Amino acid sequence: MTGPRHRADTRAPAPAACFNLVTGVMGLVIATLIAHSALADEDIIRSHGYSYFGELSYPPDYKHLNYVNPEAPRGGEISIAVSGTFDSMNPYSRKGRASALSSSMYESLLGEILAGSGALPADVSGEYYGLLAHSIEYPERKDWVIFRMRPEARFSDGTPVTAHDVYFSHKLLLEQGLQSYAEAVKVRVPDAEVIDDHTIKFYFADGFSRRSLIETVGFTSVWSRKWYEETGAKLNESRFEVSPGSGPYVVDEVVPNRRVAFRRNPDYWGWHLPINQGRHNFDRIRLEYFADATAAFEAFKAGETTYRTESDPKKWATAYDFPALRRGQVVREELRDGNPPTMGGIVFNLGKEVLKDVRVRKAIALGFNFEWTNQSLYNGLYAQQKSFSDGTPLEAKGVPTAEEIAFLKSLGDVVPPELLTAPAIVPHSSAPDRLLPRKNRREAERLLDEAGWRVNEGRRENADGKPLRVTFLFNATADPTSKSIVVSFMANLRVMGIDARLDVVDDSQYTVRERDRDYDLILDRYPSLTGTGAGLIQRFGSADAAYSLFNPAGLASPLVDAVIEKSLYTTSQAEEDLAVRVLDRVLRHEFFLIPTGYVPDHLVAYWDMYDHPEVQPPYALGTLDFWWYNSEKAKALIASDESS
Template sequence: MAVLPRRDFLALGSAAAAAALLPGKAFATIPTGVKLHGLSAFGDLKYKPDFAHFDYVNPDAPKGGQMNFAPPNATLNQSFLTFNTLNSLVLKGDSPPRTELCFDALMASALDEPDAVYGLLAESVTLSQDRNGFRFSLRPQARFNDGSPLTAEDVAFALKLYKDQGHPNLSKALRYMTEAVATDPVTLDLTFNGEQSAQNILAIVSMSIVSKAFYTANDFDASTMTPPLGSGPYKVGRVAAGQTVEYERVADYWGRDLAVNRGLYNFDRIRIDFYLDRQAAFEAFKKGDTHFREEFTARVWATGYDFPALKDSKVVKREIPGEKTPDMQGVALNQRRPQFRDERVRRAIARCFDFEWMKRALFYGSYERSQSNFERSDYKAEGLPSSGELALLEPFRAELPPEVFGEAVAQPLSDGSGHDRKLLGEASRLLAQAGWKRAGSFVVNDKGERLQVEMLAEDDGIVRIFTPWSENMKAIGIDASIRQVDSAQYEQRHSDFDFDLTVLHWSIGATPTVDGLEMLYDSRMAKTPGQRNYPGTESKAIDALIVAAGKAQSRSELVTALRALDRVLRARLDWIPTYYLANHRVAYWDMFGFLEQKPDFGFPVETLWWFDKGKAAKIGKG
């Protein structure tokens, strides 16, 4: 929790603001001393203790077949382009996506609820009277994939290991945990210091559990191609380092009949191939080497899907509604570098981004302009601040830009010409106000140093976006350039905050966790390698608003805190918002079965869908 200096605490000025920033109890509406089959941040659970399966699955889905899958998302140290380790739980190295399928967690998420989890390894959880203790009763049948029992000792070991040595996202979530004790093989007690939030606990109960025996005999922090011992529905099969990984379904998986698993994990094999080039990846899909692909390049979606398999109806191309979760793609200017600390410089660079031209010329009419850090959600600030938002913001008025207290800041529309003279004129004036004067082709400061912006890119698609942006920057005297690097360099430079400008796309869940918010915005993360606070944001107001979000006792309180946070981020322009897509653009070989109605808070086709033998035979994939 961010600790407020005494002078700021005393300046709160209203009971509402003081209450919002004082410590609150996580799960305040959930009964204590009672065995619970599930948890949610605000106490509401859709499914009863005797539920048979989630509503969004087919409980009778057949098992079998193979999906060659191009993952649309990743977590922790996972990479889309290559891999050199099978350990996704540490910062070191690049691991393949979906290693998490090899592990179980204490509880599993319901994808049709915004923040609910239900027992997986844990049959039940009981809250202590002070709500700082959580007793988990584990299922005695839980097993690792070598047949050895998975006990409370393994869970305690794993969580303590992550707190001390795990990936920063894991260790940060566990910082409030003071004890993890196995009182017997099926009873685990977790104790917290009182500063934890409900969202924090939900993140912890979803963490992969590893074997104490395995990581007593093996180095946890090693980059290794030896698969760790898992307990989940899949295990690592064939591996070609940097090229291919296959996950094989565990036929005798101990948890296959649990309600949280019924109807899921249907493919016998999930294969992921890695391509350094987007076009090569697309060609693999066209040939049928890849079976499912989500398309993120507007040009390819508009013009590339004209190959024979699609014309012959062997491939399906369609849009599927997106999730009801906050979404953001934005560009960070690294404020660890002094030239970007002035808001006027950031605003000038933002004025050079001509979305309207890009939408027409590069995006084929796709995408909408992002304005918020919480696009597509109730957390997006609109209009003037509410009284609740003002109560949170007012104590920090002296620190905050005055725009925070007016209409929610929005980036201006361009005329779509690609070179909007009005906006570029505004950008030039902002630079002049910030002390950058024109000297020949460039603007310089009082030391004669040019204003330089190197835009860091990983692939050709981002280079296409950056190129017209950099040309507009050059037009107003900024020495702009684009540096394209390979995946390993890209990740390392991000981890070390070694860049001027970079792009990030993120979605932090329907009920954003404090850990997710801190990773992106908290002052401490500005100096923590491996975090996603790329701009180097350091703000007492932002830290306090994250605390307020973590202490929210209802969804309406959470909405108020996050709308206030959104106002601050937009006014400061810590992230320059770019664009978003409302739907998933997907293409797949017509060999799968699935329920047409997808869940609102997730779209993991590799675990929801199944292999349809009849369809596969019709297209020659049987």
């Protein structure tokens, strides 16, 4: 962590006891009441920020975040290409495909998440500092929380942001928000109370861990009650109309399926806040939509867009050789990424009957050759991923430790005996010089035979003569390298006798089928494990597995549920780390995803008119957050272009 650590709580002093007016028994009674009152008051934690274990890196009087340039100039435009389409500006509904950044206008009590930067600050983990709220208070048991709001906060239409808007937003999400979120929050946050115009209190239900509850209500987007009541708009509808937000940007332009632009609001209420110094520096953020990844890259080369985060290592290694780059007009950088990688890869739909047998899933996984893919398609720039906490102390390694075994045994009969002695599952090894190594093919065929899928005239069938068929859903707007990976993988499955079919569909069809879980296999991802929290229930839990948009495999495991539940009641960082390590081991044991690897660093390219802090914070790239426009570089760029 950056900077000195400070206690997050400031304890209220005990009231002075006054005994000179009371004597005898009455004096003792009053003294006892005062003592009890002092203890009750002392139990209340009041702070300028929040972390679960109670310590904060930034003091109450911090001036700005450590990693920003507080003197960064403001101005200019940054433009980014997006592949695909959009038909909505409402990201809170299952209906329609919302534009990127369509939630960026809205703030919350504890902070905001802008353009994939994660929760602030980006140099520490699990710490949050007030945005719409200037302070927070809660008892040590965390049975409730009170947020005290900044009275100067305003929506972009000039109306005040009040506790009534916070209450309205909370209720709106429960009534019209995504089902998995609403159902989880309803039972954990049974009530909320507006104390006054700028103070709101949330109550938490008994019988649930307090982990993540304060963050859940603290990070709820706050919308204008007035706008929703006057317009009659619904949160669960697809629409282009945008309610006023309280954030530093407002919508400037919307051209369906072509362009969305946001402009910095000069009247934004929060420019003076320490958390906003050196941030939100661009006057305009423009998103240009293109039919596919190839068109998007060509637009960048031509200068139609000015910034690009490269997701295709092959393109990074071979395609960045064009006139503007050779002239020095385009900059390429590899910037540090301190986050463990998200667990991305080929996800199995566990709701499909044919994929419920883990032997079938393991056989199919043997059709993916990471070493060949990395050498042939990624130019060696990818790293193999083993864990949901790859490269961190939370990664499960080898056989379980004594502490892990004790943790697992405490869960009871849901733990399979082999989990107590077997090494953590890691991806199989392959060879870079052969797409389907013989040893992998033999092992896959053994597993399929064992699972009852025998070969009949070159194809795998069960005892009823039904062929082993899997369909891979693929988005036509994805980059060509991703398609090459899938095509080679499917070819290997066909060699095994599996009827493997690739279904390439347009962006809108893909969205519908993805949400309806109409696929056997799909490229998708799960978040990395950095700690515990109620969000793990949405991602990996059984309760919402049938419909959660955050659980593309439909994973529903009593074992996973038990580990998550116990992790939520850990009382120290060491206990939490142990629980997360066990969860990593258990998720890998469930075998619902084939890791396809990751790029260890951020690969970025941009026309030479932008700057960023010299020291990159570990947990965010922050391009749209704390980078800035350099007008002198922009002038030089224009001059060089005119002279070339």
